[in-house]
Amino acid sequence: xxxxxxxxxxxxxxxxxxxxxxxxxxxxxxxxxxxxxxxxxxxxxxxxxxxxxxxxxxxxxxxxxxxxxxxxxxxxxxxxxxxxxxxxxxxxxxxxxxxxxxxxxxxxxxxxxxxxxxxxxxxxxxxxxxxxxxxxxxxxxxxxxxxxxxxxxxxxxxxxxxxxxxxxxxxxxxxxxxxxxxxxxxxxxxxxxxxxxxxxxxxxxxxxxxxxxxxxxxxxxxxxxxxxxxxxxxxxxxxxxxxxxxxxxxxxxxxxxxxxxxxxxxxxxxxxxxxxxxxxxxxxxxxxx
Amino acid sequence: xxxxxxxxxxxxxxxxxxxxxxxxxxxxxxxxxxxxxxxxxxxxxxxxxxxxxxxxxxxxxxxxxxxxxxxxxxxxxxxxxxxxxxxxxxxxxxxxxxxxxxxxxxxxxxxxxxxxxxxxxxxxxxxxxxxxxxxxxxxxxxxxxxxxxxxxxxxxxxxxxxxxxxxxxxxxxxxxxxxxxxxxxxxxxxxxxxxxxxxxxxxxxxxxxxxxxxxxxxxxxxxxxxxxxxxxxxxxxxxxxxxxxxxxxxxxxxxxxxxxxxxxxxxxxxxxxxxxxxxxxxxxxxxxxxxxxxxxxxxxxxxxxxxxxxxxxxxxxxxxxxxxxxxxxxxxxxxxxxxxxxxxxxxxxxxxxxxxxxxxxxxx
Numbered sequence: 001x002x003x004x005x006x007x008x009x010x011x012x013x014x015x016x017x018x019x020x021x022x023x024x025x026x027x028x029x030x031x032x033x034x035x036x037x038x039x040x041x042x043x044x045x046x047x048x049x050x051x052x053x054x055x056x057x058x059x060x061x062x063x064x065x066x067x068x069x070x071x072x073x074x075x076x077x078x079x080x081x082x083x084x085x086x087x088x089x090x091x092x093x094x095x096x097x098x099x100x101x102x103x104x105x106x107x108x109x110x111x112x113x114x115x116x117x118x119x120x121x122x123x124x125x126x127x128x129x130x131x132x133x134x135x136x137x138x139x140x141x142x143x144x145x146x147x148x149x150x151x152x153x154x155x156x157x158x159x160x161x162x163x164x165x166x167x168x169x170x171x172x173x174x175x176x177x178x179x180x181x182x183x184x185x186x187x188x189x190x191x192x193x194x195x196x197x198x199x200x201x202x203x204x205x206x207x208x209x210x211x212x213x214x215x216x217x218x219x220x221x222x223x224x225x226x227x228x229x230x231x232x233x234x235x236x237x238x239x240x241x242x243x244x245x246x247x248x249x250x251x252x253x254x255x256x257x258x259x260x261x262x263x264x265x266x267x268x269x270x271x272x273x274x275x276x277x278x279x280x281x282x283x284x285x286x287x288x289x
Numbered sequence: 290x291x292x293x294x295x296x297x298x299x300x301x302x303x304x305x306x307x308x309x310x311x312x313x314x315x316x317x318x319x320x321x322x323x324x325x326x327x328x329x330x331x332x333x334x335x336x337x338x339x340x341x342x343x344x345x346x347x348x349x350x351x352x353x354x355x356x357x358x359x360x361x362x363x364x365x366x367x368x369x370x371x372x373x374x375x376x377x378x379x380x381x382x383x384x385x386x387x388x389x390x391x392x393x394x395x396x397x398x399x400x401x402x403x404x405x406x407x408x409x410x411x412x413x414x415x416x417x418x419x420x421x422x423x424x425x426x427x428x429x430x431x432x433x434x435x436x437x438x439x440x441x442x443x444x445x446x447x448x449x450x451x452x453x454x455x456x457x458x459x460x461x462x463x464x465x466x467x468x469x470x471x472x473x474x475x476x477x478x479x480x481x482x483x484x485x486x487x488x489x490x491x492x493x494x495x496x497x498x499x500x501x502x503x504x505x506x507x508x509x510x511x512x513x514x515x516x517x518x519x520x521x522x523x524x525x526x527x528x529x530x531x532x533x534x535x536x537x538x539x540x541x542x543x544x545x546x547x548x549x550x551x552x553x554x555x556x557x558x559x560x561x562x563x564x565x566x567x568x569x570x571x572x573x574x575x576x577x578x579x580x581x582x583x584x585x586x587x588x589x590x591x592x593x594x595x596x597x598x599x600x601x602x603x604x605x606x607x608x609x610x611x612x613x614x615x616x617x618x619x620x621x622x623x624x625x626x627x628x629x630x631x632x633x634x635x636x637x638x639x640x641x642x643x644x645x646x647x648x649x650x651x652x653x
Contacts, residue, residue: 177372179372180376182339182361182368182374183368183374183376183435184387185341186341186362186366186388187362187387187388187391187439188388188391189362189391202377202378204378
């Protein structure tokens with residue numbers, strides 16, 4: 001009887017918990033927050049589908065006469081395909097090289113013993129003390145001196161420095177039991193095989209997460225590509241869309257159509273790898289300076 | 290198969306010496322257990338044989354070849370780790386054949402060798418699974434398979450059964466014994482579990498504080514411990530130790546316990562001493578028998594009575610401290626029962642203050 005009574009009480013408390021007033025309020029609050037967050041995106045998409053005259057006339061939730069002229073203009077009258085290509089090249093190279101170099105650096109600092117190891121580690125940690133914008137002028141002067149302005153290499157090189165990724169990798173390699181390394185050594189693995197066949201594949205989840213977040217960061221980066229890519233043929237999408245204007249000033253529909261097209265790959269990456277992106281943010285939380 | 294010989298092996302971490310000038314000879318094809326409590330240096334010793342730890346001083350020989358400074362992979366040894374250390378991103382088949390794959394062995398040969406090992410260890414249905422999808426016992430078998438595929442001359446086991454539950458541990462112990470019988474390969478097995486060492490090994494090396502306390506066959510160590518440490522470490526429940534004073538008597542020695550009880554000892558050899566000497570008398574639970582109060586050498590009160598089915602243990606509080614007695618299953622006792630205890634003098638061990646054992650008793 002006692003068991004039955006206890007079970008009934010539990011069953012009765014479950015619906016109460018599910019539909020409690022606090023829970024309803026929390027859900028409403030979440031929905032409101034989501035709507036506020038989504039509003040600018042919605043506004044950008046809707047405005048990209050309006051004509052300029054329609055945009056300035058009145059504010060409506062839906063366009064009265066939807067048009068894709070902004071998109072057509074962006075594709076035909078700008079260098080958008082070239083900017084896409086530039087963004088793709090720079091983002092992919094930055095992602096592959098930065099993640100690989102960071103993984104190798106993290107591995108070396110975590111697993112190998114060599115003179116200057118601690119100095120290297122403290123240098124990487126200390127690099128957080130200097131804000132990135134403070135380095136921009138130095139980077140620009142160096143890149144200009146080596147004649148790399150308006151080149152892919154000029155955009156890519158300074159963006160390969162990702163200490164956060166090194167720290168994340170080191171943390172993961174530190175956390176692996178030493179038996180894995182020893183078992184592989186007993187199996188005859190040389191230092192390269194240890195890294196490429198044991199340690200790197202064992203952290204595949206971390207690598208995927210780091211690659212996605214690095215790619216998104218590289219694709220969205222604006223300040224450095226804006227400074228270094230002055231030639232319209234070398235601009236990335238993020239930089240290029242700011243030039244989609246005409247003699248009458250800012251054309252909202254065209255600019256926002258460009259913005260939507262520019263953010264499409266990132267939005268797709270978010271949608272496809274949602275879990276990994278969240279993991280990457282969690283991994284680097286508290287590290288990013 | 291190969292023998293292993295350690296000559297004056299020393300291991301230091303900074304100024305701390307964890308292995309001190311140790312000499313050990315492991316016979317070709319033998320099963321040797323390195324036994325000792327945590328921190329005694331048994332795992333360090335095994336890792337030095339494997340090449341995973343540098344030797345500070347001394348030489349290590351495998352099959353007569355000096356391998357002191359040789360790479361682990363070139364020592365012809367294979368090791369099974371306590372945590373198994375199976376690569377989580379590889380399947381069972383890939384784990385087993387990993388060393389062959391690293392060496393660039395042809396896929397067909399990998400498959401053939403991996404298949405042979407899988408058959409021996411009954412892993413065939415599991416070859417496509419990853420370690421996370423295996424039970425503890427299956428992982429253990431894969432770890433052994435990974436070692437086996439390399440055709441090593443010496444197997445090194447570092448507490449391989451520690452992570453298994455009691456039932457599986459017994460089963461795996463049996464499988465290891467069978468494997469040793471089938472292969473005849475030299476095996477060195479590190480454990481802190483004396484039951485594992487006693488049941489598996491044909492030679493046990495007891496380590497204490499980085500030195501060998503005693504080595505010999507399991508029964509040799511059980512029946513003739515060289516010192517108090519070995520006597521207390523081997524056997525479960527442990528040996529009883531009773532403080533006593535010994536003096537020379539007409540035919541041997543007379544041990545007098547605190548409180549007046551005495552025991553006549555006839556050791557094969559005892560060091561010369563004048564007057565009396567403080568010692569500890571060691572006696573195993575099965576060499577103490579229960580009697581009526583006043584009928585034995587020592588009286589006491591039963592505090593705990595453990596019935597294990599085939600045998601029972603009585604924990605008796607006496608004036609000399611707690612004494613554990615093994616009895617047969619027919620005996621029924623209750624906490625609080627008064628008892629007399631009779632010690633078998635022919636099975637008593639005498640340990641001097643330094644812990645060293647005197648030679649065992651003459652049969653009476």
